[in-house]
Amino acid sequence: MKPSLLSWGRYPYNPQHSHACYWRDELPPLLGSVSSKYETTLPYGNGRSYGDSCLAASDHVINMRSIDRFIHVDWVRGIVIVEAGITLSEVLATAIPNGWFLSVTPGTQFATVGGAIANDVHGKNHHSKGTFGNHLLSFGLERSNEEFLTCSPNINPEMYAATIGGLGLTGLIHFAEIQLIPINTSHIDTHVVRFGNLTEFFALSSELDHQHEYSVAWIDCLASGSQVGRGVYIVGDHARYGELVLNDNAPLSIPFTPPLSLINNYSLRILNELYWRAHPTKLKQQRSGYESFFYPLDRILNWNRVYGPRGFQQYQCVIPDASAEMAMKELLKAIAKSGQGSFLAVLKRCGDIKSPGLLSFPLSGTSLALDFPQRSNLKELFSHLDQIVRQSGGRLYPAKDAHMSGKDFRQAYPEWERLESMRDPSLISRFWQRVTE
Ligand SMILES: Cc1cc2nc3c(=O)[nH]c(=O)nc-3n(C[C@H](O)[C@H](O)[C@H](O)COP(=O)(O)OP(=O)(O)OC[C@H]3O[C@@H](n4cnc5c(N)ncnc54)[C@H](O)[C@@H]3O)c2cc1C
CATH class of the missing domain: 3.40.462 (Vanillyl-alcohol Oxidase; Chain A, domain 3)
Known part of the structure; x- marks a missing residue:
């Protein structure tokens, strides 16, 4: 099949081959097979990133979009556990009628929860609520060594910190547990x-x-x-x-x-x-x-x-x-x-x-x-x-x-080396290759 996935800005023009999966238990074998065939890969959410951070260096991405179900909801505390390919719009469609809203949302509701974590997105309430990561209670991460990690501020805290804003490089986020905010009206x-x-x-x-x-x-x-x-x-x-x-x-x-x-x-x-x-x-x-x-x-x-x-x-x-x-x-x-x-x-x-x-x-x-x-x-x-x-x-x-030049990136984000040390060796984007090599 012809590669067809792009980033939102459609620049750089590097169409990606999509390797889709539908169930969470398909992720470990898919990650293994795509990365061994094409050397490296990258999770892809819904392509709402503008440049090349959602484009795999190999041009073969693991398309997470169909891993999109609710796993658990608690409408008393406003906590949902969702699969990472679900979009923010799909979360809102269920949360709003129950009186809850996303604590932080970017300017598009078509981003997935996995993408929102990987870029640690922010919105119009950054001054009052911080970023998406500030409301992320835990998540599950699949690594290419077939290790599955649950991460939270207390469990695997280093991997938790590296994955929030980690540009999809630390593993495939399976699911996420997120805290919502109560609303009286929409x-x-x-x-x-x-x-x-x-x-x-x-x-x-x-x-x-x-x-x-x-x-x-x-x-x-x-x-x-x-x-x-x-x-x-x-x-x-x-x-x-x-x-x-x-x-x-x-x-x-x-x-x-x-x-x-x-x-x-x-x-x-x-x-x-x-x-x-x-x-x-x-x-x-x-x-x-x-x-x-x-x-x-x-x-x-x-x-x-x-x-x-x-x-x-x-x-x-x-x-x-x-x-x-x-x-x-x-x-x-x-x-x-x-x-x-x-x-x-x-x-x-x-x-x-x-x-x-x-x-x-x-x-x-x-x-x-x-x-x-x-x-x-x-x-x-x-x-x-x-x-x-x-x-x-x-x-x-x-x-x-x-x-952005590699020099500017490395100077502005001095923690990049810590992320690099925790990067899953089978995951790399065109962005990461451009700014770190
Ligand atoms: C109209 C518009 C308005 C926007 N407004 C804002 C804004 O106000 N604030 C803001 O911060 N951003 C904003 N953005 C950017 C957008 O919110 C982010 O780029 C977001 O990360 C896109 O999510 P996505 O699901 O489309 O992921 P993609 O763009 O497909 O991927 C983004 C990153 O997430 C990784 N990723 C995706 N899924 C997973 C997964 N399951 N596991 C691990 N890694 C994964 C990818 O590897 C990649 O590094 C806007 C974008 C648009 C188009």
């Missing part, structure tokens, strides 16, 4: 306001973040001069009164890949201006369904196709508090000057809750994420942005990355 009460520049963003964040569970900002990456970093600030909390309902809007779809990227400097400038002006100058309260608040992009299936056949790269960095404002200004000035970027540009203050994961990405500071259509001149812009991130003590997010 709605979110939000407050929205637009801001005129980066200084106003930091002032709003200091004023509002500690009062709300969730916070995030959209920014106009092309705004320049005194308007650098202008955008829209959004905070939210689970509503106290209302119903517990699943959103059932049928998703839209982009049926084919256009021959060229639909995102260019002209379309972007107009979109950004209209979007910014559409938002109020004073805090306005609104009520929103959980899907439109947490997962606006999931409404359009295959939205990654708008970038055309060459795909796109996401640039996501986090800058420590001490240098965040200055570095963000430099980054945004450089991006605006280049005239490149995307409508989807997100600024978020991260908090100081420490993750148990060795290679977890967030740190106490500010994170910036935006997409760029793949073009030959991207290299030059990224090398300039990398320099700003390096000098300000920040780092890039492996889940989104397709370009």
Whole structure:
């Protein structure tokens, strides 16, 4: 069969052969046979990572998506044990009617639980709840030496820490036991306001973040001069009164890949201006369904196709508090000057809750994420942005990355050698090969 699985950015273009399994007891023989035939392999969740961290160096992945069942639920304590290929959306479909929600969710509900652990994902409540790993009670791990490990903060604690944010390199996660949070309704009460520049963003964040569970900002990456970093600030909390309902809007779809990227400097400038002006100058309260608040992009299936056949790269960095404002200004000035970027540009203050994961990405500071259509001149812009991130003590997010240098990675993630010492020798990704060799 032709290889067909890609990463979300469709760059680098390295289609993967999928080796599927349906039952947990098929995993040990499958891991043994794929790794002995192709030397190495890698678990693959649902391909929502943007760059090459979900692509196997051998281009043969173990597709975990069909290992997707509930094993045990406790609706009194809000603890579920699920197989690792289940998506966050499938967990929510059962948890919400019972009055529970994910403690931490990224901006897509189509990530699997295994993928959420392996990248130790974070969401709009990093400042109040930390990362996915902060709510992971235990999990089961299959290693290629036919060893099966149960891991928790007290059982095999080193492997527990290495696997959270461990990029799928320590073994195949079979199942996970996760702590949910109680909710009264599935709605979110939000407050929205637009801001005129980066200084106003930091002032709003200091004023509002500690009062709300969730916070995030959209920014106009092309705004320049005194308007650098202008955008829209959004905070939210689970509503106290209302119903517990699943959103059932049928998703839209982009049926084919256009021959060229639909995102260019002209379309972007107009979109950004209209979007910014559409938002109020004073805090306005609104009520929103959980899907439109947490997962606006999931409404359009295959939205990654708008970038055309060459795909796109996401640039996501986090800058420590001490240098965040200055570095963000430099980054945004450089991006605006280049005239490149995307409508989807997100600024978020991260908090100081420490993750148990060795290679977890967030740190106490500010994170910036935006997409760029793949073009030959991207290299030059990224090398300039990398320099700003390096000098300000920040780092890039492996889940989104397709370009970071090995030197930058090793400097920003000094624990990488500990992960390497615990890596399962039969598992390696294109990302890991690129940044460690
Ligand atoms: C629209 C969108 C919004 C996003 N927003 C955010 C966000 O807000 N915050 C954030 O942190 N991330 C975000 N992401 C990134 C995404 O949440 C992560 O990349 C996530 O890890 C993808 O999960 P996946 O199941 O698709 O895994 P994949 O992308 O397939 O794989 C990711 C990693 O997990 C490993 N893996 C997968 N399954 C297993 C398993 N069973 N056992 C061991 N290892 C495994 C893989 O080897 C790989 O290293 C977003 C992505 C999209 C597309």
